[in-house]
Amino acid sequence: MMLVPDATNHFTADVAVSVESALKEIGLSMVLANTGEKAAQQDRLLSHAQGLRVRAIILQGAIDTPRLREFVEQHRNLIFVNRRPASGIIAPYVGIDNFQAGFSVGRYFVQRGYANPVAIHAPRHYSGSTARLDGFLAGLGEGVNVRQFECAYTMQAGYDCARSLLANASVKYSIFCANDMIAYGVHRAAIEQSFSIPEDLVIFGFDDNRLNEWLAPWLSTVRVPALDFGPAIAELISSGQTDQPEARNIILPFSLQLRESA
Numbered sequence: 658m659m660l661v662p663d664a665t666n667h668f669t670a671d672v673a674v675s676v677e678s679a680l681k682e683i684g685l686s687m688v689l690a691n692t693g694e695k696a697a698q699q700d701r702l703l704s705h706a707q708g709l710r711v712r713a714i715i716l717q718g719a720i721d722t723p724r725l726r727e728f729v730e731q732h733r734n735l736i737f738v739n740r741r742p743a744s745g746i747i748a749p750y751v752g753i754d755n756f757q758a759g760f761s762v763g764r765y766f767v768q769r770g771y772a773n774p775v776a777i778h779a780p781r782h783y784s785g786s787t788a789r790l791d792g793f794l795a796g797l798g799e800g801v802n803v804r805q806f807e808c809a810y811t812m813q814a815g816y817d818c819a820r821s822l823l824a825n826a827s828v829k830y831s832i833f834c835a836n837d838m839i840a841y842g843v844h845r846a847a848i849e850q851s852f853s854i855p856e857d858l859v860i861f862g863f864d865d866n867r868l869n870e871w872l873a874p875w876l877s878t879v880r881v882p883a884l885d886f887g888p889a890i891a892e893l894i895s896s897g898q899t900d901q902p903e904a905r906n907i908i909l910p911f912s913l914q915l916r917e918s919a
Contacts, residue, residue, distance in 0.1 A: 658711040660702055662718030664691040666810060666838065667866040669717060671883035672738065676715060679887030683895045685712060692718070694809075700724040707732070713894045718783070721746075736890055739881075740785040751889045753911045755788035756795075758879050761913055762833055762861055763796020769919070771831035771859055777806045777818050777843065778835045786810075786835045789863065793833050810835060815842025823850050823858075831859040831919070837866055837878055844873070844918070860918040877919035880912045 659676055661669050677687045688711070692699040699720050706714050707728070714735045719725065721743035729735055729746055739752040766774055776793055779786035794803060806822070808814035815834060822830065823846060834840040840862035844854065852858045854875065862878035869876055889907040 658688045658690065658702075658706045658709065658713075659715040660690050660692050660699060660717065662692055662694045663810065664689070666836075667868050668836065668864040668881070668883055671867060672717060672886045675884045675887030676890055677887070679891035680894070683891050685891075685894070687715075692720070694718065694720070696720045696722045703728050715890055718785075719743075721782075736893055738886060738890070740783065741788075743784065749893050750906045751886055751893070751909070752785070752907075753881055753909050755785045756792035758863070758881075758911045759789035759792025759794075759833075760796040761792075761911075762863075762879060763793040763798075765796075765913060765919075766831055766833070766859075766861075767797060771919075773804075773828050773830045774801065775804045775806070775822060775830050775832045776835075777808060777815060777832060777839050779810055780807055789835060804830075808839065810838055812838050812842040812845070815839030816846045817842070819843040819846035820850075823847060823852065826852075829857060829859070831861075833861045833863075835863055837862040837864050837869065837873070837876060840876055840878070840918075841873060844876075854918050862918075865914050875917040877916045878914050880914045882909055882911075885909050 659673060661673055663669055673689055680687050690702045700722055715738055716735055717738040718740050719737050729748055735748045737748055737750045741750050742748050774797060776790055778790040781787050806818040808818050832843055834843060840860050843860055847858050862876050865878045865880035
């Protein structure tokens with residue numbers, strides 16, 4: 658069983674497709690359920706999974722709750738994906754090093770001489786986004802003033818943040834977005850206000866979902882290998898490593914995909 662935070666997110670969907678395909682190769686089927694980034698919904702689905710006696714629970718975008726911690730202790734068949742388990746939870750993790758990815762973007766901004774950096778990040782209780790933000794700030798270096806906006810992982814949220822930021826813009830901003838969906842919203846707001854990219858505004862995304870090839874070939878972003886998640890997760894399940902006392906982490910590689918927007 659796989660729980661995802663937002664089934665409409667294209668990166669999330671790509672990971673789910675990868676997992677389903679890899680599990681099929683080892684003779685397993687996958688049930689997909691959407692938590693909607695809601696703790697109560699996640700906990701309810703965990704209880705349902707217990708009743709189904711599933712082989713493993715693949716939890717993309719976990720939310721730390723007492724019920725989750727209890728479930729991990731009782732069953733030890735959870736795999737955390739793309740968002741590391743919270744402190745004190747011992748379970749396998751499959752994903753990239755979000756801190757290092759954010760750090761790489763920060764260093765790139767410094768090397769390019771980008772001024773007036775802005776970070777549009779997801780809520781702080783999402784560990785993956787927080788690690789990306791912390792890495793980005795570290796990459797920029799101490800003493801750099803960074804404007805920050807906290808929002809959901811959606812195009813509308815990115816659009817709203819950019820509308821606020823650019824309403825009376827008198828300088829060139831360099832924006833690091835927590836995911837590509839946010840970056841799409843930022844781009845639309847910029848175009849509506851007659852900003853040229855990257856002459857008037859730098860935009861950098863995160864995840865490089867497959868839509869970019871067709872709809873946003875201009876977007877510089879961090880590429881996260883969505884289709885590599887499935888084989889890694891299937892390996893953990895088939896080798897019985899989900900219930901080991903020492904959790905195994907599989908860290909996938911990331912890369913900076915540099916295009917027109919930065």
